[in-house]
Amino acid sequence: MDVSVKKQVEAAHPKAAIVTTCILAALAGLMFGLDIGVISGAQQFIQKDFGATDSMIEWVVSVMTIGAAIGALAAGWTSAALGRKRSLLIGAVLFIGGSLFCAMAWNAESLIAARLVLGLAIGIATFTAPLYLAEVAPERIRGAMISTYQLMITIGILLAFLSDTAFSSTGNWRWMLGIIAVPGALFMVGLFFLPDSPRWLLLRGRREDAQIVLAKLRGDEQVVAKEIADIEDSLKTKQHGWSMFRENPNFRRSVGLGMLLQAMQQFTGMNVVMYYAPRIFQEMGYDTKAQMWFTAAVGLTNVLATLIAFALVDRLGRKPILYAGFTMMAVGLGVVGTMMGMGIHSHGEQIFTVGMLLFFIVGFAMSAGPLIWTLCSEVQPLKGRDFGIAASTCMNWATNFVVAVTFLSLLSGIGNAQTFWLYAVLNAVFIVLTAWLVPETKGVTLEQIERNLMSGKPLRKIGS
CATH class of the missing domain: 1.20.1250.20 (MFS general substrate transporter like domains)
Incomplete structure (x- = not known):
């Protein structure tokens, strides 16, 4: 094993590294939940403010799913070409921009466009985050970490409902929709500290980089060597x-x-x-x-x-x-x-x-x-x-x-x-x-x- 990899193994704190990495990636689920939940409490105030019909409100709510479908398809390319980490960063930027766009919407049509942007962000995140988690989590806790992603979605929905409740006394739907840009920004900052997926690095021929990442996450030379061999074997399929x-x-x-x-x-x-x-x-x-x-x-x-x-x-x-x-x-x-x-x-x-x-x-x-x-x-x-x-x-x-x-x-x-x-x-x-x-x-x-x-x-x- 290379000297640089051995140094990473010696300096590694694998438990802390893997938990931090997986929690940050699972926060993509939190953004998904926030986006689902936030529109629920805001729509009655939006309808009153814009004089929108029920049909228009249905489009405000549902257009996010169209954007998400497009985003999920696009994420197949971005996660392969740019990497899982950069794909998540694109999702975070779109999420922040879409949230602020929603808060500044001047009519129902512009709000629909903003919700479409949010949908793109959610589609990218929901495709890439579970993939990233599956590729960085150790086998013994992989199921639990991916389940954490699902749990974070439900927590995001709950937080959005509580946020809507807090703002409901004033009916300020712009704050309801805009405030979720804050956790989006925190998520984006956290992404800069995530390593690239070792599987993606091997797909790009960057074997030494993959070894270094796994050394930080596993802290054991034999485990790293075996996992590298297993990934390379699976890539043959x-x-x-x-x-x-x-x-x-x-x-x-x-x-x-x-x-x-x-x-x-x-x-x-x-x-x-x-x-x-x-x-x-x-x-x-x-x-x-x-x-x-x-x-x-x-x-x-x-x-x-x-x-x-x-x-x-x-x-x-x-x-x-x-x-x-x-x-x-x-x-x-x-x-x-x-x-x-x-x-x-x-x-x-x-x-x-x-x-x-x-x-x-x-x-x-x-x-x-x-x-x-x-x-x-x-x-x-x-x-x-x-x-x-x-x-x-x-x-x-x-x-x-x-x-x-x-x-x-x-x-x-x-x-x-x-x-x-x-x-x-x-x-x-x-x-x-x-x-x-x-x-x-x-x-x-x-x-x-x-x-x-x-x-x-x-x-x-x-x-x-």
């Missing part, structure tokens, strides 16, 4: 996703399953609540102050329930948790719709309806929220994994857009009770689809899943 998709029907099945899973996640209705929580509480009869505080309660419930998935996913398996989650979501939204259809007349009925909405949140956060992403990465064969995950991620953003751009129209078109019943029925359908198509992958190696898929086994049995 070239991605052939598009040609596999055209030629191999079994691969088309796994891509289709990934896309279906992401559509299922979005059509649970979770992002309806995330984007439009104050409007939902308004439909329950609450005033503005109560709407904002209950929206904050939604964010807190989302954070706490996400921890349930971390605790149970490798104990109980994927499918039992998905069954429980979809059942809870179907029941929760079904009851919310029924209460709205009957009319909410007393304070007790209001509290009960809020409780059932929070019951729905728990069902999502413990199941479809984190587990869909896990399954989408597990079912794709190695040579087509990049293509399969890209396809499912694009489906996530596309269906996210559909949900966001139709909710207010559904409320005014078919009514609030019928809208929630619609989502309740969809969750019931997802129980059937889980039983029919979704494999149980707990304790099964990715190699075994791939062998089962390529041998033609039914999708629900490829985890056997």
Whole structure:
């Protein structure tokens, strides 16, 4: 091993280095959560200030998902050509600029353009951050570090809801949207202290630089040497996703399953609540102050329930948790719709309806929220994994857009009770689809899943 690498090993504090590195990268998830959450509390004040229609507000909310889809596609190039670190820096700059642009918007159209810029930032960050985390975290804590990214999204949503609540007394939506530039700036500064991904450095032929980075992060010469050898070996497996998709029907099945899973996640209705929580509480009869505080309660419930998935996913398996989650979501939204259809007349009925909405949140956060992403990465064969995950991620953003751009129209078109019943029925359908198509992958190696898929086994049995 080179002298420079040995010096880095001797000076390394690997535990501190890896924790700091992964926390900084996971802060990309915080920005994602902030962007999701901040528009929820601000939209009623924006609508009043600009005299915007419900249709225009739907576009203000949903255009972010279009930008995110474009950003995620662009990040495939930026992360490969410029590196994971520089790709995250581009995302941070766009996030800061988009946030300030939102705060200075002079009409609904300019706000839509600003939200599109924010979407680009989020798309880049959501593609690059998990990739970076997977490449720098030691194998023994890789799952926990990537899960931290998902947790940071929920924390970002909660912080945005609390920020909106604090500003709601003045109705100053510009501060609501602009204040998130501050954590964006902190994230950008922190990125300058991140190392480049060792895998990307090896992809660019910079072997010594990769060794130095790993020496700082691992602090053990033998571990560094073995990991360098493993990365170089894995890089020999070239991605052939598009040609596999055209030629191999079994691969088309796994891509289709990934896309279906992401559509299922979005059509649970979770992002309806995330984007439009104050409007939902308004439909329950609450005033503005109560709407904002209950929206904050939604964010807190989302954070706490996400921890349930971390605790149970490798104990109980994927499918039992998905069954429980979809059942809870179907029941929760079904009851919310029924209460709205009957009319909410007393304070007790209001509290009960809020409780059932929070019951729905728990069902999502413990199941479809984190587990869909896990399954989408597990079912794709190695040579087509990049293509399969890209396809499912694009489906996530596309269906996210559909949900966001139709909710207010559904409320005014078919009514609030019928809208929630619609989502309740969809969750019931997802129980059937889980039983029919979704494999149980707990304790099964990715190699075994791939062998089962390529041998033609039914999708629900490829985890056997």
